[in-house]
Amino acid sequence: MLVKDIMTKNVITVKKDASIREIAQTIVDHDISGLPVVDEEGKVCGIVSEGDLVRKEFAPELPDELCILGAVIYYSGLREYQDAFRKIAAISAEQLMTKKVVAVHEDDDVSKVAKIMYDKHVKRVPVLDGEKHLLGIVSRRDIVKMMLS
Template sequence: MLVKEIMTPDVITVKRDASIREIAETLIHNHISGLPVVDDDGKVCGIVSEGDLMCKEVTPDLPDELCILGAVIYYSGLREYREAFRKIAATTAEQIMTEKVISVRADDEVSKVAKLMFDKHIKRLPVIDGEGKLHGIIARRDIIKMLL
């Protein structure tokens, strides 16, 4: 079975300048847990999830550090700490979105996409064409529906 046979073709999206409030309202109103961020040409430039929005309410863990002769050396967690603060300070989709989006094509096999989603702990994947334009979205729920 191919992605195009089970994907959702009418995708709810937001633009880069969408406010955090607008994103939250869109997620709640449409009973979805995430949505693509697209530019004016319909190309996917990021994705925002409930998890991204929850970061605004969670105090980030301090990075692990080591003090040597008065100098503080961070040896793990610094990148995650900076990323958490970036999301806390975000006011728009562009500032809070995940930019490195894994996407799939309409002609990809669902079994391979399901494995990718399972292995990478991904809940939804944009379906794009060769130019990066959004054509649909496939979520875990779409794959589970196949069991019916």
């Protein structure tokens, strides 16, 4: 089966300048766990999720460090710390969103999407055309519903 056969076509999105409150309200109102962030041209530039919103509520863990002759060397977790700190300070979708969007095409096989979701630990994958315009989205629930047909 192909992605276009199971994807949700009417995708709820937010603009890059959407406030944190607006994002939270959209997620609650539509009973979804995340949504794409689009720019002025309607191109996908990120994804924001409930997890991103929850992440704002607690302090990031300090990265692992090693002190040698008074110098602090971070050897693990620095990138994660910086990302978590950025999300805590975020006031808009653009600042909160995950920028590295894993996406698929409508003619991809559903098994490819399922593997991406499993390997990357993501719950939704946008379906884009060659210009990064949003055609739809596939969630884990869409794959589960496919199993019933």
